[in-house]
Amino acid sequence: MSSTTYFCTIARERHSVKQYDSSHELSKQEIEELLEIASCAPSAWNLQHWKYISIHDQYAKEKLLPIAYGQQQIVEASVVVAILGDLEANLNAVDVFESDVEAGLMTEDIKSSLISQINAAYSDIPAYAREEAIKNASLAAMQLMLAAKAKGLDSCPMGGFNVDTFMEAFSVPGRYIPIMLIAIGKAAGPSRPTSRIPVDKKIVWNGF
Template sequence: METSLQTNDFFTVIRERHAVKHYDPAHKLSEKEILELLEIAGTAPSAWNLQHWKFMAITDQAAKEKLLPIAYGQKQIVDSSVVVAVLGDLQANLNAEDVYAPAVKQGLLTEEIKQNLIGQINYTYANVPNAPRDEAIRNASLAAMQLMLAARAKGLDTCPIGGFDSAKFVEAFNVPSRYIPVMLITVGKAASPARPSSRFPVERTVVWNSF
């Protein structure tokens, strides 16, 4: 997909990404620009390459107004260019055939290996407690982070939001039971800078080899 926004140095992107709460409501993103960001987000890694995410792009102002009370009145919901609801796939094991069949067709996998992989996946989803939910949240979160970095690289701002009523979101936006809301991400142009936030020194967050 053709790049439509300027990109920046990766480490600059990392350092400059902050959670922005105040957006310019006049700034719009085209469908093409949103799809470009979501395509990049979808290149994130995932367990067994099952791609355990579904993105709901909320651009319609009426839909944002509906979402506003569900997100406890956070004004960034209605002022941002788009709100992306990142959903985790509780039945990502059903993606396995579509993931591996092309590799078999290209001669990269044998049919036997494909069937073994699918068997492992289905066994895990059927027998390992919490595996479907854990994998849905873990892998969708990787895509969410990649979305935020892609947006910053293109001069946009984001904020991940966990503060919303998941049950009401599912009901209001007709989310199938296959998916679990992981987070909302607002994307747009900052109207004012993000509030500075500190980070612990790396020495505090690293343990070498064992506790």
């Protein structure tokens, strides 16, 4: 199977699974590998607006269960990854661009210019930081689910949880906003079949 065919198969076969084999475990190394792949996702200015909380221990899953309104996949999945968006991703710029300067991919002048542009965007546009945090962290979230499927695992993105209670229970600093939870593990039951609106009804060619 060609790499193109393989990827298309993975993308088409990824479905949201809500029943997991609770006996299946993932090591920290396996979780780190999934999150490393997720972190290869693109981001504006390469600021990498994501942070992850790996909810791996059973105690932590049990704490999360009522916050996620009793959704059983929370405690049955091998891990639940909380995807957080970084409201202060502009602070990442120095580290990101310094490595480019050291590698000879960028001059100090360009680095300084880019950092000025980024800081201006973050200071001048009130909603910018939140919009960018949600947009870019969501790219990493989708990449995480595809990575899980490629490794023979299943996943389920969840937006149904109490954000304020989650932040308090897991001591999330104000710099970050929870975007979604993603349960990952071995399916113990099939996903619910879903249909898709034909793509020709979703495409507008060259403008409305």
